[in-house]
Every structure is written in C-alpha cells, then in structure tokens.
Amino acid sequence: MKSKMLRDILSLFFFVLVAISAFGQNTPERIHQDIKKQTAQIFDSLINIRRDLHRYPEISGEEKRTSEKIAEYLIGLGLEVKTNIGGYGVVGILKGAKPGKKIAWRADIDAMPSTAPDVVDFESRNEGVRHICGHDVHTAVALGIANVLSSQKEQLEGTVYFVFQPSEENIKGALAMIDDGLFDIIHPEEMYAMHVTPFPTGTIATKSEEMFSDYKQIHLSFQNVTDNKALIAFAKRQIRGLENVAPESKFWNMQNMGDPELGIAAPNSIYTNFTTVEKNNFSITETENKLEIRAFLSFSDKKQRDSAISNLKNQILASPYADKLIKAALVDVFPTLDNNEKLVNACLAQLSTIYGKDKVLRMYGVVADGRSDDFAFFQPKVPSVYFFMGGSNYEKGIIAQTHSPNFTVDESCIKTGVNLFSSLIVERLK
Ligand SMILES: [Zn+2]
Ligand SMILES: [Zn+2]
Structure with a gap:
C-alpha cells in the first residue's frame, strides 16, 4: 500500500517535471x-x-x-x-x-x-x-x-x-x-x-x-633600370606565375559557385586554396629613375597570400634585377x-x-x-x-x-x- 502511494507520488512528480520541461521547450518554439x-x-x-x-x-x-x-x-x-x-x-x-x-x-x-x-x-x-x-x-x-x-x-x-x-x-x-x-x-x-x-x-x-577572397594590389618598385621593357616583361611573367588555377578550370565559370558538388557550399569546393591574378590589369608608371608595376590579385587564404609575396621577392632577388628592386609589397584594396x-x-x-x-x-x-x-x-x-x-x-x-x-x-x-x-x-x- 505504502509503496503504491510512493509510486503514485513519484509518477506525479515525474509528470510535473515532464510538463515543466515541455513547457520550457514550447516557449521558444512558439x-x-x-x-x-x-x-x-x-x-x-x-x-x-x-x-x-x-x-x-x-x-x-x-x-x-x-x-x-x-x-x-x-x-x-x-x-x-x-x-x-x-x-x-x-x-x-x-x-x-x-x-x-x-x-x-x-x-x-x-x-x-x-x-x-x-x-x-x-x-x-x-x-x-x-x-x-x-x-x-x-x-x-x-x-x-x-x-x-x-x-x-x-x-x-x-x-x-x-x-x-x-x-x-x-x-x-x-x-x-x-x-x-x-x-x-x-x-x-x-x-x-x-x-x-x-x-x-x-x-x-x-x-x-x-567569406570573400582577399583582394590585394602588388606594388613593385625598381630604380636605376636600364632596360624598362625587359624588366616589365619579366615582372609581369613572375606575377602571372603566382596564379595557381588552371586556365581551363571550372573555377572560372562563376555559375559554378552555386553548384552543389563544386560550389562554395560544397565540402569539396573548388573555391579553396587559390591565388588568382588579373592578368590584363597591370599598371606601369615610368619616371626618369624609377619603374613601378602594380597588379591585382585575389587570395583564398592568408598563408598563400604571405608566401606569394615572399616567393615573388625571392625570384626577383635571384634575377639580374636583384639590385634594382626597392619595394615589393601587398597593399589593401578592400577590407x-x-x-x-x-x-x-x-x-x-x-x-x-x-x-x-x-x-x-x-x-x-x-x-x-x-x-x-x-x-x-x-x-x-x-x-x-x-x-x-x-x-x-x-x-x-x-x-x-x-x-x-x-x-x-x-x-x-x-x-x-x-x-x-x-x-x-x-x-x-x-
Ligand atoms: Zn551590395
Ligand atoms: Zn555592391
């Protein structure tokens, strides 16, 4: 008899607990x-x-x-x-x-x-x-x-x-x-x-x-250049070489960004680990003693960004233009x-x-x-x-x-x- 009463009290207690927690869950739901x-x-x-x-x-x-x-x-x-x-x-x-x-x-x-x-x-x-x-x-x-x-x-x-x-x-x-x-x-x-x-x-x-690639401008400055044309061609080649996405890649068709298999919301997204270069958007400033080359690049991550600029510097320093280089920097374009x-x-x-x-x-x-x-x-x-x-x-x-x-x-x-x-x-x- 006693144990039945205890059981009843316990089950009532349990019922109240369930009701309280259900109510608690219902409120945010509502x-x-x-x-x-x-x-x-x-x-x-x-x-x-x-x-x-x-x-x-x-x-x-x-x-x-x-x-x-x-x-x-x-x-x-x-x-x-x-x-x-x-x-x-x-x-x-x-x-x-x-x-x-x-x-x-x-x-x-x-x-x-x-x-x-x-x-x-x-x-x-x-x-x-x-x-x-x-x-x-x-x-x-x-x-x-x-x-x-x-x-x-x-x-x-x-x-x-x-x-x-x-x-x-x-x-x-x-x-x-x-x-x-x-x-x-x-x-x-x-x-x-x-x-x-x-x-x-x-x-x-x-x-x-x-969420977006890191959009940067590269600034290269040289001084005492004797053959501007050759240096411009060399610098453009080095900068273009930083791009790591194949020209025929699906990456370039912007429609693919929303693709469930390849797009940016897919675990196997092709929009990772990339560096791209605006290959036809170089700006060149030539003054009497100085030559400046600028180009726009996009990076998907900080590591690639930082290694890109140091690789570029190393290539220039290993070239006949090493002593002409006065600046190689990445400059912010967009936040x-x-x-x-x-x-x-x-x-x-x-x-x-x-x-x-x-x-x-x-x-x-x-x-x-x-x-x-x-x-x-x-x-x-x-x-x-x-x-x-x-x-x-x-x-x-x-x-x-x-x-x-x-x-x-x-x-x-x-x-x-x-x-x-x-x-x-x-x-x-x-
Ligand atoms: Zn907008
Ligand atoms: Zn807008």
Whole structure:
C-alpha cells in the first residue's frame, strides 16, 4: 500500500517535471511560430517597400529619401530612432520587455550607377541609378525584422539595434558611421548582416573567417633600370606565375559557385586554396629613375597570400634585377570580412535546429571575387557574422548575380530573410 502511494507520488512528480520541461521547450518554439505568422502577414507590404525603394534608388552618399522612408517606418513601429549618422545613416533601437543581450543588425541602403535598362516592371525612375546590388532587398528585410521583433516585444530579452548604413558601394559608409559616434549610441555585444547572392532562394549561408577572397594590389618598385621593357616583361611573367588555377578550370565559370558538388557550399569546393591574378590589369608608371608595376590579385587564404609575396621577392632577388628592386609589397584594396568562428558555429546550429539543415548552409570555399563588403569595418569592433542569403530561382531564370546589369531577385527571399534572421536574433539575445 505504502509503496503504491510512493509510486503514485513519484509518477506525479515525474509528470510535473515532464510538463515543466515541455513547457520550457514550447516557449521558444512558439516564438518562432509567431515570427513565421507575423512575417507572412507583412510579406506583401515588404514587397511594396522593396519595390518603392527599387523605383527610387539613390547612389552612395545621396540616400536622403531612402533614409527618410526607413526612419518613418521605424518610428511607426515605436522604435527609438536616430538619423543622419555618418551621412544618411539611420539607427533604430528596439528594447525588449525582458533583460538580455544587445544585438545589432546592419543593412546597407545605397544603390549604384547603371545606365543599363531595368529588367523588372517596377523599374528605376532615377536615371542612371539602379539597385543592382540588392540593397533594396536588404533594407526591406531589416525593416521586416524590426516589425516582426516589435510584435514580440513582450517576449523579447534584451535590445536590438537596427543599423541602416549608407555608402556601402564606395566603402565609406561603415567608417563614416563609426567616426560619427555609432558605438557611442549603440553598444552591441554581437553584430550581424547579410547580402543577397546567387544561391537559391530559401537558403542562407555563412562560414567562419573569410567569406570573400582577399583582394590585394602588388606594388613593385625598381630604380636605376636600364632596360624598362625587359624588366616589365619579366615582372609581369613572375606575377602571372603566382596564379595557381588552371586556365581551363571550372573555377572560372562563376555559375559554378552555386553548384552543389563544386560550389562554395560544397565540402569539396573548388573555391579553396587559390591565388588568382588579373592578368590584363597591370599598371606601369615610368619616371626618369624609377619603374613601378602594380597588379591585382585575389587570395583564398592568408598563408598563400604571405608566401606569394615572399616567393615573388625571392625570384626577383635571384634575377639580374636583384639590385634594382626597392619595394615589393601587398597593399589593401578592400577590407576583408572575417567572421567570428564561435558565433558562426552557434548561429548555424541554432538556425538549422529551427529551420532545417537544407536551408542553412555552411560554406567551405570563398567567393573568388574579393570585392567584399565594408561590414568588415564593424568586425574588429564587435564579434560578428556576415551571411549570404540566396536570391535566385533558376527555374524562373532569376539569377541574383550582384552588379550584373540584369540582376534580379526572387522576392520570396525577403520572407526567408525575415523569418530566419528574426529567429536568429531572438536566440542570440538569450
Ligand atoms: Zn555592391
Ligand atoms: Zn551590395
């Protein structure tokens, strides 16, 4: 009798434990369901916002209308809004009802000069300017996240900062915002951003450390040269020789970057261990006593970069031009994105648990083109991760190849972005 009672008490206790832990698991699950619901409700309005921004694109430094639209939307959501930071930069501050971390989400807002005709029926009405880098999509996604997370304010633990950055295309905006006191206004513990890419819509991707190849310029200087022509030919040959990708390789067809077997998200990616040279883009300066040769190179990793310049130096020093060499250096052209490894692992794990592994890709290779993103200037200040968001729909012939004259986006990616990145911020705040 006694033992039955004990058993009953024990099983009741066990039941309560299970119920408590189930409830504990249901709560985060429910917030992600709510995020999906709210995203679906505002999806059409986000498309309208994106198309409006697309119709009135503004180039770097001139994003007046765009920033006014952003500020208006954020104020409408009840966020604390700061404007004119580093030009037309806007910051929205969303304070959750519960205590927690501080996380920043950055979106770039500028468009690009382009005289090629627009390929959509909501074409640009600002002559010579177009959104061919998808920053209209980035802005719409960030506003969508702000909307969705505002609707979850009561459950939200911590503070979310929305950073709308101007002048990304001329690599000035991030530094301008920092110089204008961005980090006196906001104090993020982590920072995130994304860019649309030719990956299929519905997916996002990232990797630790570099996302893009390291784009550098080589500077070689010689003095007291007697035969400029011969030296130029020699130097060009040595620089070209640094390239390690065969001319007929699949590497050169940019379409292959999204290939599931070979592309940058494939474990056997062909976009690793490479050094490439812009073989027809040398610049030569000849003065009376000096000869300067410059060329652009891309490196997939630091080791190859460092060994390339020392190999080049050694070859020159072993040549008849050894005593003429006065400088051999690699000079930065673009900032290099460098994702925080710990955060990348945490983000990929959290997002694939909620949305599935097929939507959340880990990249193994780096983008061959090193012209990356000035989000890199925020990275030394705050642990951060930069994501790619798929914008293509191959069946519909929509290829989100940024900077190409016929750049288009499958707008369903806006839904993916708002869903996944809202969920990510909720998880990271904890
Ligand atoms: Zn761009
Ligand atoms: Zn861009």
